[in-house]
Structures are given as structure tokens and as C-alpha cells.
Amino acid sequence: MNSNSIFIRAAWILVFTAAVGTVKLRGQEAEPYHVQTVTVSGSRIVNLDSSAVNDRADQQNHTWWFTFKKLTVSSATAEALKGGTSIDKPGLDWQAALIPGNVYKTKEGPDTVWLKKVFYLDSDRDHKAALSLHLGRITDRDIVYLNGQEIGRTGQWDTKIPQAYDKDRIYDIPEGILRYKADNVILIHAQTIFKSEIGPVTGVTEIGPSSRIWAKHYNRNYIEVLFLMLYAAVAGYFLFLFIRQLKSKENLFFGVFTMLLIIYQFCRTQIKYELGFDLLTMKRAEYFALFFFFFSFYFFLRSFFGLPVNKIILF
Structure with missing residues (x-):
């Protein structure tokens, strides 16, 4: 299977997933x-x-x-x-x-x-x-x-x-x-x-004791932040590997990919409102991360599998 087929299939999967998610x-x-x-x-x-x-x-x-x-x-x-x-x-x-x-x-x-x-x-x-x-x-x-x-x-x-x-x-x-x-x-x-x-x-929509409702709210968001911290450790590990071996670009792209994922997911949590950021600023950061998220993953795949550059795909 050549690189064009892989790229086309991946594109179809992404389009189908996005379409299903918007129904x-x-x-x-x-x-x-x-x-x-x-x-x-x-x-x-x-x-x-x-x-x-x-x-x-x-x-x-x-x-x-x-x-x-x-x-x-x-x-x-x-x-x-x-x-x-x-x-x-x-x-x-x-x-x-x-x-x-x-x-x-x-x-x-x-x-x-x-x-x-x-x-x-x-x-x-x-x-x-x-x-x-x-x-x-x-x-x-x-x-x-x-x-x-x-x-x-x-x-x-x-x-x-x-x-x-x-x-x-x-x-x-x-x-x-x-x-x-x-x-x-x-x-x-x-x-x-x-x-x-x-x-x-x-x-x-619900009503109940304030302590229970607020605890439920914060527990859910703190668990999300905890997982993001674990992802940050993974991203740091791969970026450290790239620093030690500058030729291993797949480590760089995967580290960047993971960091962008962390930014995107954090901007979707409720904790951002606790930090005092306004909605518009956080949405700009969210969509900025989402835009480059796909590029970093694409370059990771090309570097990891060693896909050759051809006349259609120049990068």
C-alpha cells in the first residue's frame, strides 16, 4: 500500500468521524x-x-x-x-x-x-x-x-x-x-x-446540596486535569528523546502532537474559567491547537513509517 492510499484512507476516516459527531x-x-x-x-x-x-x-x-x-x-x-x-x-x-x-x-x-x-x-x-x-x-x-x-x-x-x-x-x-x-x-x-x-x-439540570453539586463538578474536572498531566509527562518524555537523538524526528512530532492535544483538551474543561481567561481567548487557543494537531500527527506518521516524498506529497 503506497503513501497516497494511506493518506486517502486516513482522510476518509476523519471526515466520517466528524460527520457522525455532528448529527x-x-x-x-x-x-x-x-x-x-x-x-x-x-x-x-x-x-x-x-x-x-x-x-x-x-x-x-x-x-x-x-x-x-x-x-x-x-x-x-x-x-x-x-x-x-x-x-x-x-x-x-x-x-x-x-x-x-x-x-x-x-x-x-x-x-x-x-x-x-x-x-x-x-x-x-x-x-x-x-x-x-x-x-x-x-x-x-x-x-x-x-x-x-x-x-x-x-x-x-x-x-x-x-x-x-x-x-x-x-x-x-x-x-x-x-x-x-x-x-x-x-x-x-x-x-x-x-x-x-x-x-x-x-x-x-438538577438541584441538590451545594456541597454535593460543587464536589461533583470539581471532581470531574480535576480528574480530566490529572489525565492531562499524565499526557504532559508522555509529551515531555518524547521531546527529551528527540533532544538526545536529533535525527529521530518522529519523537519530536509525537511530542508536539501530544502537547497540542493537551492544550485542546484543557481549553474544553471548566477549569479554564477558574483561571480568569475569557471564552474568546480560550477558544482561539483551542482551535489553534486543533488546526496544528492534524499536521503534527501527519508528520509523525510520515517520519515513523519512513514514507518517501513523491510528486504529489512534497512534505
């Missing part, structure tokens, strides 16, 4: 919907996704709602809290949404959206643990309200620069806002700069 599927919502019952006890974290399966079978059909209409937080909160246990008819302006997921049902839509979730908190006031909301990754900036009170926001509103579309939203719930043994309503006001995506697109 998005949408599910079907079930009806009717009910207010989800949430029981917070001990260290339990409760999933708030649309139609999440809970302990009680009669609570399986619940959802988030969205509207592109303009509204006020006070009126939307009051309307939601008087809806009762059945919420399959919240009004003509509200539509069921699969969350996490893109609420655009067409290729384009308005740049702002309101999302609503009603849940019944089946816990007593003697539950002392501080609670937090985890809302996944929202495209692109957001303001979150609980029972009419703002509990957090991310990003600068009405700017053309991307703010935080890949950042996990975790908001601590201040004391005195939750209604125990009663309905509670979450309102998310989200704004996007993209024409085809808005809202909590990926991740998970």
Missing part, C-alpha cells in the same frame, strides 16, 4: 405533563431534566416550557405558582421543551428565550443543607430566577462577543427563597449570538 437527534415529548415532585434529603441530587425518571412512576412525564414572547418575571412567576399539579396547559405562548436540548424547532429563531420549570418541593424547612441549581451549559448568556428572585447570571447582555456557551451553570440558592411543601418556579432568560442554538443545550 443531532431530537426526541418526542410525552403528554400530559405534571409538576415534578422534588424531595431533597441528605446528600441526594434530584434530576430536573424533561421527562426524567424519578422514584414515583406518576412523576415521569414532566417538562420545561419555553416562549419567545416578552414577559415580566413577577407575572410569569405568579401565573406558574397558581397552576396546580397539572401543567399540561400553561398557556398558548408556552411550548414544551426537551431540556437539555436546543429549543429552536427551526433553523433560526429570536435571540432571546424564556424557559420555565415548576417543581413541588416535598421537603420540610428543617432541611438545613444549602442547595444549588445546576443548569448545564446554556447558549450563550443567562439570568436565572427562582420564585421571582434573581439567583445568578452569566455573561454580558446584548454584546456580539460570545460569553459562556460552554460553561456549566451552577447557582447557589440564597436562604429564604425556596417554598417548602409548595410549588417553586425556575425562570431562565437566555440570549444567544448564534442563529441555530439557544438555551440549556447540553449537560444536566
